[in-house]
Amino acid sequence: MLRTYLSMCLVLFLLFTINSCFDPRGTVLALGNDTDHFALVRFKESIYKDPFEVLSTWNSSSHFCNWLGVTCSLRHERVTQLNLTGYHLHGFISPFVGNLSFMRILFLGGNNFYGKVPHELGRLFRLEGLYFTNNTLEGEFPISNCSKLRALNLAGNHFSGQIPMEIGSFQKLQVLQISINNISGHIPASIGNLSSLVLFTVAYNNLEGNIPQEIGHLKNMKTMYFGNNKLSGMLPSSLFNLSSLTDITVTANQFYGSLPSNMFLTLPNLRAIGIGENKFSGPIPSSIVNASRIQRFDIVKNQFRGQVPSLGKLHDLSTLNLGSNNLGSNSPNDLEFLKSLVNSSQLDRLYVDNNNFGGYFPNSIGNLTSQLTQLAFGSNHISGKIPAGLGNLKNLIVLGLDGNLLNGIIPATFGKFQKMQILGLSGNKLSGEIPDFIGNLSQLSQLDLSRNKLTGNIPSTIGNCKKLQYLDISQNNLSGTIPSQVVGIFSLSILLNLSHNFLSGPLPTEVGILQNINKLDLSENDLSGVVPATIGQCLSLEYLYLQGNFLNGTIPSSLAVLKGLQVLDLSRNNLSGSIPKTLQNISVLAHFNVSFNMLEGEVPTGGVFQNASEVSLTSNGKLCGGIPALKLPPCSSNARKNKNQDNILLIVVITCAVVFLLLSCVVAICRMKKTHKNAFDNPSTSDKFPMVSYQNLHHATNGFSDGNLLGTGSLGFVYRGHLDSEERLVAIKVFNLEKKGAHKSFIAECNALQNIRHRNLVKIFTCCSSVDYNGHEFKALVFEYMSNGSLEEWLHRKLESAEVPRMLNLEKRLEIIIDVASALYYLHYECEQPIIHCDLKPSNVLLDDDMVAHVSDFGIARILSTLDGNIHKQTSTTGINGTIGYAPPEYGISSQVSTKGDVYSYGILLLEMLTGKRPTEEMFKDGHNLHNYVKTALSSNVMEIVDATLLSEENDYLVKKGDEEKSLLEMVAHLHADTEKCLFSLFKIGLACSVESPLERINMMEVMRELNITRNGFTAKV
Structure with a gap:
């Protein structure tokens, strides 16, 4: 009886078990599948925004093992890998991920996950790879019980706290990346227990203290990045025994001490060393002569001294940066090492500027590889003539020879530099004339020939350099007139300096073409004639120096249009007439000098004229009035009487003119009604x-x-x-x-x-x-x-026929930012009547075949009326103008629109382009907004708020290959100080545009000036 009962129980159990392996539709399920399915569904529920719709496949029409990003084991059909890299998903990481107990790899990089990492992930005891790169995760450094972890990547988030001592228990860890976070404290000595570690990056954090000696226990280590922290002390001696090490970077810390002379013998596999911006001293290790595998050697901004050893065996060297040290001894043999670089066929960048190198250039310098793009020898003691052989380096983009003792002429071979963008020869003893071939260097953006002994005329061919932004040929012995072609280079935006020469004749009226120029210096010459009124068209001008010439006539009233003018110096000329009263309306004008002229009449009392210490009026005997501190005689009553008579006469003339105009208008209106009746x-x-x-x-x-x-x-x-x-x-x-x-x-x-x-x-x-x-x-x-659609599609959507999102790198985003600014500048300042767009946003910025940006959709644009030369704000009759998130706050409480409203929209668009975040995202509520988000983050680390896909090449590789380690290595390697400086500058512009108060916002004139400075600094370094 008992046996029968047991048999029946066994049969029932088997029937129940078999039934449980089928779902209600009869589909066979492996044991545990329901748990994985449920966990994935709950994970999807934690995503509130899926811009690329990658989770649209996560539905009941297919088995979850076929869902995009999900990989299952063949035997058990359990989830072993979840890869959702680079899809800009918005949400938090669901704790139900901890139920995917067969999970080995979790890729969530390149998204917008926020909040803390759930502790439930500690249950994934099979986990080998955890990648959270480039999100906005926060909280303490996450640590779990995943003892099988081989790769942990937390880079590009907001993690804080310290690296926990428990990190040393992860014995199988090979990759540990925590760069670009807010990690503080010390590097724990327990890091030395990770004997399998190959890659260790902690760059761009707030770490302090020493690198522990225990780092020397990591015998398999290949790559270490410690850059941009607050680390100090000497590098641990054990570090130089890691024979497997290929790449080490400790840039921008506070390390000191000297490097071991035999370091390249104990580190035979070293390919890249970056120790710039520290306090290292002593000589360059002599063992570098045998460092045949070195590709990058960067020791910029330290205190190294002595001679540079022979580098003849460094065949793979691509970057050699010795700048800003104490190398050389101002002796004839200082540059002998250059001869050994002839064998470095991969050399791309060579910097030896700001040292103590003396002697002559060796003739063999022209035999360096033609692959060189950047060559900097400035601020040394190099003498002799410039070798003609330098012209053989035809791919040079940057050549800096400034601040030396070079003499002779500019070699004719420099005409081969068809790719040259920055040419600096200032501060030498060069003679002869400026060669005409300079005009053939069509890519030039910066040319500095100042502080030499050049003679002759300024060649008009310089006007062919249509990309020139900076031109300085001051402090030479140049003569003749100023070519109209030179002052007519529209691209000049930073500086035109022709001062301290012997230039004569009038200032060409073409100076008005310089609409984007920031500083114009023509002082200390022999210029004559009047100050052209067209100079008032230089709307971006901040500094104008015309002193020390023979200019005559009156001060043009058109200068008052230059609302950004800060310094105006017209002293030591032959100017007459009165000081235009309208100059007091330039609110930013901080210094005004017209001393030693023949001016007369009443001095204004507003603006800069209220500050006697910043106004110089010496030797203008007929000036009167002004504030008491100027100590000028009062203006006579006769003058006021004559002025009153003149005013009465003027009123009579104006009255007659107005009556005539009114009669004319009546006649014109009658004719128009008759003509256009139907x-x-x-x-x-x-x-x-x-x-x-x-x-x-x-x-x-x-x-x-x-x-x-x-x-x-x-x-x-x-x-x-x-x-x-x-x-x-x-x-x-x-x-x-x-x-x-x-x-x-x-x-x-x-x-x-x-x-x-x-x-x-x-x-x-x-x-x-x-x-x-x-x-x-x-x-x-x-x-x-526009074949390339809208900026909106490039920032937030994907190509219709592609599996990965569209990418825009920093250089291309910068060009688009400038394109849009140029359009707004034109609308606000260069149209017959200023136009307000009122609805600037990414969907209204279209991109053509060449990715040039075009502002579109003028459906709610407003044209400002101008009366008596003043711009009158227009009132909207359609309520709130623009789109929520992009429209300025004042449009919500007033019907008045202004150019400052466009500036606000532009600032938000700029911040969106850099962060990848729309101003209407869920995170921006309850008083939070994109402006404050950027402002808060900018004070700590600019890189923490940058769009994950901004560095397009690295992210494209990341998405297509799934090789997170290599992608981050390449990314961190490229995040040098110049890129960060560019991003910081752009963020500041965006913030200055998007402040809440319209009175505190900058205008598009100031935006263009700042953008041109930023672009020039960035493209010069790229």
């Missing part, structure tokens, strides 16, 4: 463009088919089409006239676009104001087609 509504808008018929547009878009639909907006649709009249694709914006405001938007866009032309504004070809085949009113605009 005209179509608003002829001043669409009539400005060539018209196209509805039939043509219908044919061009195949009947406005969905296949040609590019996108939809709040007031209509945009189609791709091909007009017979245009031999190219066009974009056709069709207004939905049933929508409120559509008709007004059509008129506004016509009005805004009818008279403006700029390379960074979308080009309008034609328009249509007609009726469709059903007799309904039809309105459309036809624009140039």
Whole structure:
């Protein structure tokens, strides 16, 4: 009986077990599959934004092992790997991930996960690889019980706290990356227990103290990055016994001491060493002569001394940076080491500037590899002539020979430098004339020939250098007139300095072309004639020096237009007349000098004239008035009487003129009414463009088919089409006239676009104001087609036919940032009447074939009226202007629009481009916004808020290959100080544009100036 009962129980158990292996639909399930399935579903629920829709495959239509990013074991169909790298997912990491008990690899890098890492991950005892790179995770340094971990990557987050002592228990750890966080404290000695460690990076944190001697226990170590921390002391001696070490970087810390002379013998595999910006001293280790594998040797900004050893065996050397040390002894043999570099065929960058090198250049310098792109010898004691052989280095982009004792002429072979961007020869003893071939160096952005003994005329061919931003040929012996071609180089934005020469003749009126110039110095010459009124067109000008010439005539009142002018020096000339009273309206003008002229009349009392210490009026005997501190005589009553008489006469003349104008207007209005009695509504808008018929547009878009639909907006649709009249694709914006405001938007866009032309504004070809085949009113605009879509798509979406997101590197984003700024600068300052765009955002920035940005959609633009030379703000009749998140806060409480509103929108767009975060994201609520997010993070570490996909090449490799270790190695290697400086500068511009108060915002004139400085500094280093 008992046996029968037991048999029945066994049968029931087997039936139950078999049944549990089937789901209700009859699909066979492996044991534990339901747990994994449930965990993945809960993980998906923790994601509130999926911009690339990568989780759309996570549904019941397929087995979870087939979901995108999920890898399962073949035998048990359990999740062994979850790879969601680089998809910009927004959310937190669900604690249910801890239930994926067969998980070995977890890739979550390149997303927007926030919050703390759930402690439940400690249950994943099989976990071997954990990658959280480039998110916004925070909290204490996460540590778990995952004893089998081989790779732990936490780089690019907001983790804080200290590296825990328990890290030493992870005996199998091979990769430990915690760079670009807020980790503080000391590097624990227990790190020496990780005997399998190959890669260790802690760069860009707040670590302090010494590197522990126990680091020498890591016999398998290959790569270590300690850069950009607060570490100090001497490098541990045990470090130099790690024979497997290939790459070590300790840049930008406070290390001191000397390097062992035999270090390259004990470190035979070393390929890269970066120890710049510390306090190291002593000689360069003599064993470097045998370092045949070295590719990068960077010791910039230290205190090394002595001679540079022979480097003849460094065949793979690509970067040699010895700059800013105490090397050399100002002796003839200091540069002998250059001869040994002839064998370094991979050499790309050579910096030996700011040292004590003396002697002559060896003739063999022209035999260095033609692969060289950057060569810096500035601020040494090098003498003799510039070797003609330097011209053989035809791929040079940067050549710095400034601050030496070089003499002779500029070699004719320099005409071969067709790629040259920065050429610095200042502070030498060069003679002869400036060669005409300088004008053939079409890529030049910076040319400095100042402080030499050059003679002759300034060659007009310099005007061919259309990319020149910085030109300094001051303090020479140049003569003749200033070529109009030189002052007409539109690209000049940083400096034009021709001072301290013997230049004569008038200042060309073409100076007005320098609309973007920041500093103009023509002082201490023999210039004559008047100060041209066109100088008032140099709207970005901050510093103007014309002192020490023979200029005559009056001070042009057009200078008052230069609202950014800070210093104005017109002293020691022959100027007459009065000081324009309008100069007191330049709020930033801080220094004004017109001493030793022949000025007369009343001195203003506002603006800079309120500060006697910053105003110099000496030797102008007929000046009067002003503030008491200037100690000028009071203006006579006769002068005031004459002035009153002049004013009365002026009033009479103006009154007559106004009456005449009013009569003229009445006559004109009567004629217009008669002429346009039956005209179509608003002829001043669409009539400005060539018209196209509805039939043509219908044919061009195949009947406005969905296949040609590019996108939809709040007031209509945009189609791709091909007009017979245009031999190219066009974009056709069709207004939905049933929508409120559509008709007004059509008129506004016509009005805004009818008279403006700029390379960074979308080009309008034609328009249509007609009726469709059903007799309904039809309105459309036809624009140039932009093949690369909108900036919105590049920042937040993916290509329709690609599996990975579109990428924009820093250089390309910088160009787009400048393109958009140029468009706004044109709208605000260069149009006949200033135009406010009112709706700047990424979806309204379009990109052409060459990725040049074009601002589009002027549907709610406002044209500012100008009366009596003053700009009058316009009031909107459509409520809040712009788009939430991009519209300035004042638009929500007032109907008044201004150029400062566009500046705010531009600032938000700039911050979005750098962070990858929209201003409307979920994290920006309850008083938090994108501006404050950046402002808070910027004070600690600029890199922590940068968009994960900004470094496109590294991230593209990361997404396609899944090789997180190599990607981060390459990324950190490229995050040098110049890149960080560029990003920091751009963030500051974005913050200055997006402050809450419109009165505190900078204007687009200031934005353009700062961007040009930033671009020049960045591209010079790239």
